[in-house]
Amino acid sequence: MIRSLLIANRGEIAVRIIRTCKDMGIRTVAVYSQADADSLHTRMADQAICIGPAASSESYLNIRNIITAACVSRCDAIHPGVGFLSENPKFAEEVERAGLVFVGPTARTIRMLGDKVRSRHSATEAGVPVTPGSMEAITDAASAAELAQQIGYPVILKAAAGGGGRGMRIVKHAKELPNAITVASREALAFFSDGTIHMEKYLLNPRHVEIQLLSDGKGRVVHLGERDCSVQKNHQKLIEESPSPIINEQMRQQMGADSVRLFEHIGYRGAGTIEFLVEDGAYWFMEVNARVQVEHPVSELVSGTDIIRQQLLIAGGKGLDVPDEPLQLRGHALECRVNASTTGTVVKFNPPLGPGVRVDTHLFQGAKISPYYDSMIAKVIVHTPHRQLSIDTMVRALKEFVIEGVDTNIDSQIAILLSKPFRSGVFGTDLYTRLFPDPKKR
Numbered sequence: 001m002i003r004s005l006l007i008a009n010r011g012e013i014a015v016r017i018i019r020t021c022k023d024m025g026i027r028t029v030a031v032y033s034q035a036d037a038d039s040l041h042t043r044m045a046d047q048a049i050c051i052g053p054a055a056s057s058e059s060y061l062n063i064r065n066i067i068t069a070a071c072v073s074r075c076d077a078i079h080p081g082v083g084f085l086s087e088n089p090k091f092a093e094e095v096e097r098a099g100l101v102f103v104g105p106t107a108r109t110i111r112m113l114g115d116k117v118r119s120r121h122s123a124t125e126a127g128v129p130v131t132p133g134s135m136e137a138i139t140d141a142a143s144a145a146e147l148a149q150q151i152g153y154p155v156i157l158k159a160a161a162g163g164g165g166r167g168m169r170i171v172k173h174a175k176e177l178p179n180a181i182t183v184a185s186r187e188a189l190a191f192f193s194d195g196t197i198h199m200e201k202y203l204l205n206p207r208h209v210e211i212q213l214l215s216d217g218k219g220r221v222v223h224l225g226e227r228d229c230s231v232q233k234n235h236q237k238l239i240e241e242s243p244s245p246i247i248n249e250q251m252r253q254q255m256g257a258d259s260v261r262l263f264e265h266i267g268y269r270g271a272g273t274i275e276f277l278v279e280d281g282a283y284w285f286m287e288v289n290a291r292v293q294v295e296h297p298v299s300e301l302v303s304g305t306d307i308i309r310q311q312l313l314i315a316g317g318k319g320l321d322v323p324d325e326p327l328q329l330r331g332h333a334l335e336c337r338v339n340a341s342t343t344g345t346v347v348k349f350n351p352p353l354g355p356g357v358r359v360d361t362h363l364f365q366g367a368k369i370s371p372y373y374d375s376m377i378a379k380v381i382v383h384t385p386h387r388q389l390s391i392d393t394m395v396r397a398l399k400e401f402v403i404e405g406v407d408t409n410i411d412s413q414i415a416i417l418l419s420k421p422f423r424s425g426v427f428g429t430d431l432y433t434r435l436f437p438d439p440k441k442r
């Protein structure tokens with residue numbers, strides 16, 4: 001049973017976790033950098049501890065300071081949130097070594113899944129189809145060229161330790177391959193301290209569909225249906241929805257069963273997501289995200305499940321609190337990420353309200369948006385009986401949203417929602433570049 005939780009994160013996800021803790025009667029301890037002294041998560045938590053200067057490397061990524069903060073504040077567990085240390089096996093290890101509970105999978109699982117090559121092996125062992133490509137790291141240009149010839153161009157080179165849409169390089173022609181391999185592995189080494197890369201067939205305009213799972217670590221695994229995250233800019237998600245407009249019941253069941261089997265196979269514990277690419281009715285495993293994801297609210301709304309609460313129950317040894325019978329998913333949920341394109345002070349802040357609208361944010365009037373962290377400042381999530389209604393409600397909510405003092409992507413999000421392909425549900429991951437072909441206007 002968790003009584004006191006330290007949240008090793010900031011921003012909207014820290015606020016989100018604190019709210020569930022309050023619902024569950026868990027005491028919360030926030031950590032913050034000097035740039036975040038006045039932020040909402042530090043104000044909402046029962047206690048707040050400064051862990052270092054603004055730069056994340058010295059604060060939100062500072063394992064020693066975070067664990068010390070948890071010990072001095074007498075916490076019994078640490079929730080890593082999203083990003084920062086959430087998929088760092090060393091952090092999970094250190095947390096447990098300090099006698100604290102890590103709210104997430106075991107360090108061993110995180111380490112294995114953090115390597116895209118190893119996770120492709122696990123998926124294959126569990127009988128889950130993976131995108132055609134290399135099953136081993138690429139070591140020499142000649143065998144890579146042979147493989148690329150076999151699977152057909154274009155191919156994509158990915159950093160095995162990559163994440164967040166970075167460390168990927170598309171190769172269209174054979175003559176570009178040798179140089180691309182050199183550059184990709186050099187970049188992988190620079191960004192992720194690991195030069196290992198692998199190759200996959202590059203699908204031209206797929207959908208990104210992922211399955212949300214919960215596992216108690218003792219053999220019970222359930223899935224909460226899918227999220228469609230095909231609206232992306234530079235391989236980063238912008239809009240997510242559940243259910244996906246292109247997945248029928250049979251495919252949902254098949255993808256769900258495959259995902260559950262993979263989590264059973266690796267003995268996964270906690271909340272996690274399996275990401276797939278979908279094209280022409282077929283799907284392929286891409287990777288596992290061993291943490292809660294930014295877009296988790298859409299699954300919460302259609303399944304009626306508080307995913308953070310489930311994480312805390314699992315970590316506290318209480319198991320899952322979801323019904324035994326197959327989960328009924330209700331209605332349609334849509335999430336738009338609101339990103340800031342400038343920094344500064346928010347001088348006016350009026351988030352949307354009304355039927356079917358939820359806003360996860362750490363902003364308030366007077367909040368400062370600094371250049372140090374992720375540009376996402378809010379998530380608007382709507383839940384209605386069906387997709388068209390969700391789109392209309394989202395457009396209304398985004399138009400109602402007043403944020404003054406910094407520039408945001410709200411107008412382009414509205415333009416996407418109103419576009420014909422998005423409304424029809426028939427589009428792929430290239431939607432954003434199709435709607436905004438001029439890179440200067442994005």
Ligand code: ADP
Pocket residue numbers: 131156162163164165166200201202203204206208232235236275277286287429
């Ligand atoms: P990250 O771990 O950085 O998030 P992913 O492997 O999850 O990277 O891929 C992010 C996005 O990149 C996907 O949602 C998809 O749009 C695109 N992508 C990745 N692999 C492929 C592929 N083989 N073919 C086409 N698009 C891909």
